[in-house]
Amino acid sequence: MEQKVQIESTADGSHTLFVPSLNEHYHSVNGAKQESEHIYINTGLLHSTKEKLNLLEIGFGTGLNAYLTLLITEQTTKDINYISLELYPLSIDIVKGLNYVENSDSKCKSLYLKLHESEWNCxxxxxxxxxxxxxxxxxxxxxxxxxxxxxxxxxxxxxxxxEKQSEMWSQEIFNYLYSKTNKGGILTTYCAKGVVRRMLQQAGYCVERLAGPPGKREILRAVRF
Known part of the structure; x- marks a missing residue:
């Protein structure tokens, strides 16, 4: 099954997708790329001191988080086993319309497409x-x-x-994720709602409120000690 989506530009020039059925965007309209870099790369991945690591993503979406993570492995000595869960994969036509690698070299363009063209479930x-x-x-x-x-x-x-996908934000979900988190492991999310912070804490994480990217006051980082 595929959701109907529309490509839109965000404030930093990078694209996001709008889902009319949910009245929701895939990324912040204040800047898709800078949001991903701030929340998931700088606050999550680069906060980990591990060189070889397992990484779980809830929501593959446009592949932006995966692509930015892949670039980190090209720039550092990190070695990443990346597992991403997604209910609604995008068509390759939509992917090719996104501008994340528009001004990049041919290698980066090839790697971005490879993320999307790689086989599912293996x-x-x-x-x-x-x-x-x-x-x-x-x-x-x-x-x-x-x-x-x-x-x-x-x-x-x-x-x-x-408020758009409440079934994904339950105590059972966070309890499960905690059980799958390595000691010292880090979970980051753009959502800083008090109810989410309390569920993460109840699951067992130590939770920090951190400054968010442009357009967002706070985000959350949760660590399993």
Whole structure:
């Protein structure tokens, strides 16, 4: 199943997608790329001191988070096993209309397309330092086929907002994620609502409120100690 979406520009010039059925955007209209960099790369991935890590993303979406993460492995010594869950994969036509690699070199353009063209529900080598497994699943049912032995060092929680997709923001979800978080593991999310912070704390995480990207006052970072 595929959601109907519309490509729109955000304040930093990068694209996002608008979902009319939800009246919701995939990213902040104040800047899609800078939002992803701030919340998931700088606050999450680069806050981890691990060189080899397992990373779980809730919501593959446009692949922007995955692409920015892949670039980090090209620029550093980090080696990442990236697992992403998505119920509504985008068509390749929509992907090719997004401008994230518009001014990039041919290698970056090729890598971005490779993320989207790689096979679903199996592990793909994108580069020697970045392996991607995209799983098409409804994570709210908590029956996604994640390897039971894998514990995650970084989690990007990037589901649609609670008021749009409430089933993704439950105590059961956060309890499960805590059980799959490695000691010292980090979860970041754009949503700083008090109810979300309390659910993360009840699950067992130590939670910080941090300054958000442009247009957003705060975000959350949760750590399992």
């Amino acid at each position: 592990k793909n080598e994108i580069t020697p330092s970045f392996y991607l497994t995209k799983i098409q699943t409804d994570f709210s049912q908590l029956d996604s086929p994640i390897n039971s032995d894998v514990l995650f060092d970084v989690i990007y929680f990037d589901a649609f907002a609670p």
